[in-house]
Amino acid sequence: MRKAKLTALLLTFFLLFSVCSYAAVSQYDNFDNSKTEQGSVGARYVPASQRRIKTRIQNSIDKYDYDLFGRENFEYFPLQLGEGSYKVTIFENVISNRYRQVRAQNIKVTIKNLLDVFKASVQTVNWNSDMEVIKKAGELTQNLKTDKEKVVAIYNYVIDTYGYDYDKIKSIDTTYVPNIETIYQAKKGICYDYSAVFAAMLRSQNIPTKLIKGYSDLVNGYHAWNEVYLADEDRWIVIDTTYDSVLKKGNKKFSMEKDRSKYKASREY
CATH class of the missing domain: 3.10.620.30 (C8orf32 fold)
Structure with missing residues (x-):
C-alpha cells in the first residue's frame, strides 16, 4: 500500500513538473511579425530539453528551413519569397531526423519595398551598428x-x-x-x-x-x-x-x- 502511494505521489510530481515545464515554454509569443513590412519575421522557442529546433518559412511556391538557436531571444529570417501568404512553423527534434510541429502561424505579408528584404539583419547576415x-x-x-x-x-x-x-x-x-x-x-x-x-x-x-x-x-x-x-x-x-x-x-x-x-x-x- 505504501509503495502504491509512493508511486502515485511520484507520478503526480512528474505530471506537475511536465505541466510547469510546458508552461515555461509557452508563456511568451513564439513569433514576431513587427518587421514583416521590412521583409523579415522573427521566431523563438525554448524546448523542455536540449533538442534541436528548426523553423520553416514557406509560401505556395517554396520553403526555407533553418536551425533555430535563439531560445528566449528572437532570431529573424528573410521573407525573400516576396509578398503574400506565408506559413511559419517551428519544429522540435524527436529522434534521429524526425521532428514534430510545436508552433505555427499563418501570416499575410505586405512589404513596403522589396529591396528592404536584402538590407535587413537576419540569421544568415546578422549585423548591428555596434559591431x-x-x-x-x-x-x-x-x-x-x-x-x-x-x-x-x-x-x-x-x-x-x-x-x-x-x-x-x-x-x-x-x-x-x-x-x-x-x-x-x-x-x-x-x-x-x-x-x-x-x-x-x-x-x-x-x-x-x-x-x-x-x-x-x-x-x-x-x-x-x-x-x-x-x-x-x-x-x-x-x-x-x-x-x-x-x-x-x-x-x-x-x-x-x-x-x-x-x-x-x-x-x-
Whole structure:
C-alpha cells in the first residue's frame, strides 16, 4: 500500500513538473511579425530539453528551413519569397531526423519595398551598428557618394584583408551560421563567411545585398557569393569575394563583376 502511494505521489510530481515545464515554454509569443513590412519575421522557442529546433518559412511556391538557436531571444529570417501568404512553423527534434510541429502561424505579408528584404539583419547576415566590422564599413565609405564607389571600397577591403580558411572547411558543421564579428577578428573564413561579411557591411550602408548559395562553374562544390543592387544603375550584379580573394593572393587576373551565366543559385538570403 505504501509503495502504491509512493508511486502515485511520484507520478503526480512528474505530471506537475511536465505541466510547469510546458508552461515555461509557452508563456511568451513564439513569433514576431513587427518587421514583416521590412521583409523579415522573427521566431523563438525554448524546448523542455536540449533538442534541436528548426523553423520553416514557406509560401505556395517554396520553403526555407533553418536551425533555430535563439531560445528566449528572437532570431529573424528573410521573407525573400516576396509578398503574400506565408506559413511559419517551428519544429522540435524527436529522434534521429524526425521532428514534430510545436508552433505555427499563418501570416499575410505586405512589404513596403522589396529591396528592404536584402538590407535587413537576419540569421544568415546578422549585423548591428555596434559591431566593429560595421564601424569599419562606415570608415571605408564615409567620404564616398555613390553606391558603386561604396561597393568597390568594401569589396577591395574584403579581398585584400581576408584569407581562405582551409582548415575550417574540413570540419564545418551543417548547422554553421557565420558570426561576422568573429570572422572580422580572425581575418579568414570560408565562402559563407566572406559572403556574410560582405553582405553585412554593404547592408549597413543601405545597399541591398543578397547572400547566395549554389554552384559556380568557377568553383568546385557548393559555394556562396553575393548579388548587389546598384541603385545608380538600377541593376543587380554578381560578386564573388572568396574567388577574387584567392585569385588576388595568387597574383592572377580577375574582375569584380562576374558573368551571371557561370553562377547557378539554389538559395538566396
